[in-house]
Amino acid sequence: MRFETERLCLRPWRQEDADELYELAKDPRVGPAAGWPVHTSIENSRQIIREVLSAEGTFAVELKKEGRVVGSIGLMRREQSNLSIGANEAEIGYWVGVPYWGQGIIPEAVRELLRYGFEELALDCIWCGYFEGNEKSRRVQEKCGFCFQRTEKEKPWPLTGEIHTEHITCITKEKWRKNTKEN
Secondary structure, three states, X not given: OOEEOOOEEEXXXXXXXXXXXXXXXXXXXXXXXXXXXXXXXXXXXXXHHHHHHOOOOEEEEXXXXXXXXXXXXXXXXXXXXXXXXXXXXEEEEEEEOHHHOOOOHHHHHHHHHHHHHHHHOOOOEEEEEEEOOOHHHHHHHHHOOOEEEEEEEEEEEOOOOEEEEEEEEEEEHHHHHHHHHHO
16 A cells, blocks of 8 residues: 655655665664664665565655655554554554655645544544653644544653653644645
């Protein structure tokens, strides 16, 4: 499965993406803010593609013009989610490499997965979260219509072995439809 927007292609990760993934994921400003460790080598990135990024609903974010991978986005259902969500709900997660910050890439990708989730999967609600201090992620969620729901303090994060405060947001199908009509 793949999706296209004006500037992006959201497509399954491939093993040959490991070099580009490593270049983005070795930067300590990326992974820890999203809840995963810094990548240590191209082989480590290749392993992450095999074991994590190949999951159903997870996509490489590729710039169509350049054919370059710049980040990742996923729509996680049920047990894939880090949150306790209902049967007809999902969680969206994303990250983008530092050289591509501030270009509106992730909001564009999020909007496409919201469309897919609400129109094609007929979901009722899509959740998202961001760690305390991750203002870039908070702004993406606000731009895309997510509304604050709750804060979970002292939440253990197994991938990094850290404790985080996570702010949880969501958007309902009704709110998404209203926002889509207004824009």
